[in-house]
Amino acid sequence: MIARFASIAAVLLALGTSTALAQSKDTLTIDLPNDAATLDPHLQWDTDSYTIYRNIFDNLLTRDAKGEIVPQIATSWKYIDDKTLEFQIRDDVAFQDGSKLTAEDVAYSVNRIIDPALKSSQLSQFDQIEKAEAVSPTVVRMTTKSAYPALLAQLVKLSIVPKAYVEKVGAEQFNLKPMGSGPYKVNRWQKGIETDLDANDNYWRGKPPFEHVVFRAVPDVSTRVADLKTGKADLIQALSADHAAALKDEPDVNVLSVPTERVGYLYLNALAGPTKDVRVRKAISYAIDRQGLIDALLQGYGTPVNIIGAPPIFGYTDKVEGYPYDPDKARELVKEAGAEGAKLEFLTSPAYNRALVEAIQQMLNDVGFDTQISSSDQATFLSRRQGDPENAGSMAFGRWSCACQDADGVIQPLFRTGSIWSKYSNPEFDKVIDDARSTLDKDRRLQDYQKAYEILNDDVPGVGLYQEYTISGASKHLKWQPTPNEALFIMDMSWQP
Amino acid sequence: MLNYAVQRLVQAVVAIFGVLTIVFVVMHLSGDPTLLLVPQDATAEMIADLRHQLGFDRPIWVQYLDYLRGLAHLDFGTSVVQHVSALDIVLSRVPYTVALAAGALVVAIGIGIPAGILMATKRGGWLERFLTAVVVTGQSVPTFLSGIVLIFVFGVTLRWLPTSGSGDFASLIMPSIALGAVSMSTFARMTRISIIDELGKDYVRAGRARGLSLGSVVVRHVLRNAAIPVITIAALEIGNLLAGAVIIETVFAWPGIGQLAIQSIQSRDFLVVQVIVLLISFVYVLTSVLADFVYALVDPRIRMVR
Numbered sequence: 092m093i094a095r096f097a098s099i100a101a102v103l104l105a106l107g108t109s110t111a112l113a114q115s116k117d118t119l120t121i122d123l124p125n126d127a128a129t130l131d132p133h134l135q136w137d138t139d140s141y142t143i144y145r146n147i148f149d150n151l152l153t154r155d156a157k158g159e160i161v162p163q164i165a166t167s168w169k170y171i172d173d174k175t176l177e178f179q180i181r182d183d184v185a186f187q188d189g190s191k192l193t194a195e196d197v198a199y200s201v202n203r204i205i206d207p208a209l210k211s212s213q214l215s216q217f218d219q220i221e222k223a224e225a226v227s228p229t230v231v232r233m234t235t236k237s238a239y240p241a242l243l244a245q246l247v248k249l250s251i252v253p254k255a256y257v258e259k260v261g262a263e264q265f266n267l268k269p270m271g272s273g274p275y276k277v278n279r280w281q282k283g284i285e286t287d288l289d290a291n292d293n294y295w296r297g298k299p300p301f302e303h304v305v306f307r308a309v310p311d312v313s314t315r316v317a318d319l320k321t322g323k324a325d326l327i328q329a330l331s332a333d334h335a336a337a338l339k340d341e342p343d344v345n346v347l348s349v350p351t352e353r354v355g356y357l358y359l360n361a362l363a364g365p366t367k368d369v370r371v372r373k374a375i376s377y378a379i380d381r382q383g384l385i386d387a388l389l390q391g392y393g394t395p396v397n398i399i400g401a402p403p404i405f406g407y408t409d410k411v412e413g414y415p416y417d418p419d420k421a422r423e424l425v426k427e428a429g430a431e432g433a434k435l436e437f438l439t440s441p442a443y444n445r446a447l448v449e450a451i452q453q454m455l456n457d458v459g460f461d462t463q464i465s466s467s468d469q470a471t472f473l474s475r476r477q478g479d480p481e482n483a484g485s486m487a488f489g490r491w492s493c494a495c496q497d498a499d500g501v502i503q504p505l506f507r508t509g510s511i512w513s514k515y516s517n518p519e520f521d522k523v524i525d526d527a528r529s530t531l532d533k534d535r536r537l538q539d540y541q542k543a544y545e546i547l548n549d550d551v552p553g554v555g556l557y558q559e560y561t562i563s564g565a566s567k568h569l570k571w572q573p574t575p576n577e578a579l580f581i582m583d584m585s586w587q588p
Numbered sequence: 589m590l591n592y593a594v595q596r597l598v599q600a601v602v603a604i605f606g607v608l609t610i611v612f613v614v615m616h617l618s619g620d621p622t623l624l625l626v627p628q629d630a631t632a633e634m635i636a637d638l639r640h641q642l643g644f645d646r647p648i649w650v651q652y653l654d655y656l657r658g659l660a661h662l663d664f665g666t667s668v669v670q671h672v673s674a675l676d677i678v679l680s681r682v683p684y685t686v687a688l689a690a691g692a693l694v695v696a697i698g699i700g701i702p703a704g705i706l707m708a709t710k711r712g713g714w715l716e717r718f719l720t721a722v723v724v725t726g727q728s729v730p731t732f733l734s735g736i737v738l739i740f741v742f743g744v745t746l747r748w749l750p751t752s753g754s755g756d757f758a759s760l761i762m763p764s765i766a767l768g769a770v771s772m773s774t775f776a777r778m779t780r781i782s783i784i785d786e787l788g789k790d791y792v793r794a795g796r797a798r799g800l801s802l803g804s805v806v807v808r809h810v811l812r813n814a815a816i817p818v819i820t821i822a823a824l825e826i827g828n829l830l831a832g833a834v835i836i837e838t839v840f841a842w843p844g845i846g847q848l849a850i851q852s853i854q855s856r857d858f859l860v861v862q863v864i865v866l867l868i869s870f871v872y873v874l875t876s877v878l879a880d881f882v883y884a885l886v887d888p889r890i891r892m893v894r
Contacts, residue, residue, distance in 0.1 A: 128669045129671055207641065210638060210641045210642065212626050215626060215630040216627055262671075263672070266672065281680075282670070282677065282680060283843050283848060284843040307752075308841060309841040310841060310851075311838050313736055314841055315752075317739045317743050321743060321744055323751055468854070469624060470620075470624055473624065474623060491628065503629075504628065511630075511632050
């Protein structure tokens with residue numbers, strides 16, 4: 092009992108000092124909805140963990156402001172053959188304990204994450220890699236199971252961990268006291284509360300812009316907004332469109348927003364229920380007023396799309412005609428299919444914008460369907476959405492990003508026969524996307540995806556709704572441009588008093 | 589007395605065990621965390637692999653026995669989300685929950701009991717009407733609203749108090765008031781009712797007849813007798829304050845176990861949920877046992893019977 096009171100006192104004291112720090116100028120405070128689940132960058136990859144640990148570790152490759160894949164720890168790369176790729180590794184990078192980063196560490200990082208024993212939830216992003224080996228201290232050779240064009244895009248997400256340190260302290264300690272080669276090192280991690288980072292003054296890309304960075308876990312969006320208004324936070328993430336609109340009139344605050352590679356879409360069940368009829372699926376496409384949804388519910392933070400894919404992805408095309416909003420045509424198709432009053436089950440969970448789901452429900456009922464919303468918790472929603480087509484409802488709203496900016500990461504998992512998300516099967520479609528996956532020829536891949544999107548447009552196993560925007564709120568003094576892949580690198584920020 | 593204590597203890601263990609089992613079964617029947625852990629481009633085989641790695645593909649009774657075996661060795665397991673000991677995760681949040689519950693209890697008792705006494709003794713006046721309004725407001729305004737209103741008024745507009753966090757004493761004030769308000773109303777109503785009840789009894793009339801003022805009868809005799817139901821309420825309220833702060837903790841970003849519970853349930857982090865359930869049922873049982881002993885201290889009649 093005494094120990095408990097002592098720990099309360101310690102908590103109050105410790106927190107007293109941390110607020111004092113937060114008020115000084117050299118500390119940047121960022122409010123996220125949650126704290127990192129793990130800081131070992133090879134375990135969890137939920138948005139909040141990812142946001143924090145990517146500032147502690149370097150990546151093998153990265154993307155520049157234009158979205159092009161550019162060197163980071165690797166300086167250059169070349170294909171030996173279709174399945175073998177060699178990376179030249181920088182020789183001037185040190186980990187935060189002063190030890191040198193070598194090709195060994197890079198190879199170790201790849202082999203660690205693809206080892207099933209690690210139970211990494213990121214395995215599926217790297218599982219096309221068969222192995223990685225250090226050929227020399229500055230050269231790493233990676234072998235893939237087959238020719239794999241999305242490899243570089245996936246490696247943008249690979250954090251490099253120090254082999255010697257991880258092996259010395261073990262996985263559990265490495266997660267609690269992570270150490271990388273990135274611009275920030277962990278000062279103190281109060282799990283579930285906040286993560287305090289200190290600048291790595293010897294960082295190879297130059298001095299980081301802030302001496303200290305504090306990531307706080309603030310689950311309620313209204314509270315994050317209050318923190319920003321009062322200066323308790325300098326940057327707040329995961330803002331809703333309504334809150335962003337309300338912040339626009341605040342004098343000391345900027346709303347930062349950028350169109351991302353994430354696409355809002357509607358999946359339609361092409362294998363079971365009323366939506367098995369392609370006319371019903373086409374009617375649904377015609378019935379939705381995308382611009383109306385964006386204006387009314389997203390406060391303009393969105394751009395309508397004709398396909399399930401957004402402009403930043405490789406393979407995006409605007410040459411597919413799509414289905415403009417035309418309720419009369421939709422009603423005609425409903426009548427033609429004999430689907431007046433057909434019961435459509437609309438699966439959803441609290442993770443998705445309820446207003447949007449209800450607005451779509453209303454639009455579909457207006458053209459003659461009887462749409463019913465089935466809401467369940469996220470785990471149950473996923474097990475139905477990814478399960479047997481007979482039980483997967485008629486449709487569901489989704490927000491998709493592979494964080495790899497490639498159509499391979501979008502329509503392959505969503506619509507390839509046999510994929511857990513797919514409630515659709517068309518051998519012709521499978522053939523073109525498989526071809527796009529197994530060649531390194533960019534033009535051939537572009538042609539394949541053009542074809543694939545045309546097939547999807549005819550078969551309508553899903554409806555592209557809009558390109559999503561990220562919305563952050565920031566102090567007027569913070570200079571930062573968010574990127575389409577929703578990354579948050581402190582190195583890209585600066586402060587102007 | 590000893591017999592009674594042993595009996596209560598056995599009941600307590602059975603109750604905790606029952607709660608644990610029910611929660612285990614319900615959580616596992618409604619699916620496992622694998623789907624929430626994998627990236628969206630995972631294939632069915634990868635999901636099956638991870639499920640196997642995590643042991644969720646075993647029959648539920650095997651998982652249950654495995655869990656009990658661990659429990660017998662005081663091993664509460666490892667969080668599948670955070671990859672650290674579930675017990676450590678929960679214990680790191682306990683001080684915050686205790687601090688918030690204590691703050692809320694101070695608000696609830698400090699305002700609720702005096703308000704109840706005044707409402708019972710100054711019946712019919714403007715004071716009673718005013719206090720009734722306060723009590724009804726405290727009871728009926730939902731915490732998600734009162735929390736936001738407090739933040740907007742005292743945090744954003746007046747800037748007297750921090751808008752969120754667990755930084756210092758100042759950041760404890762608003763969540764304590766928001767959380768304590770509901771309990772405050774309960775205390776005020778219970779105190780009022782049980783004092784009015786006592787005021788109708790003969791010993792009060794006898795006291796007044798001897799020339800004592802109403803105030804001194806209340807302070808010297810009535811309060812003691814009216815305390816029993818209030819103590820019962822207090823015991824239940826402590827349990828509620830520890831377990832029921834989910835919304836307040838979320839609104840104020842206060843890192844207590846309520847917030848942890850909701851996050852762990854959403855992410856199906858079973859073992860963390862189990863530790864929280866264990867802890868909360870333990871607190872409920874403990875406070876109700878303690879309340880029994882306090883009755884005996886306050887009221888000699890109860891002591892004699894046993």
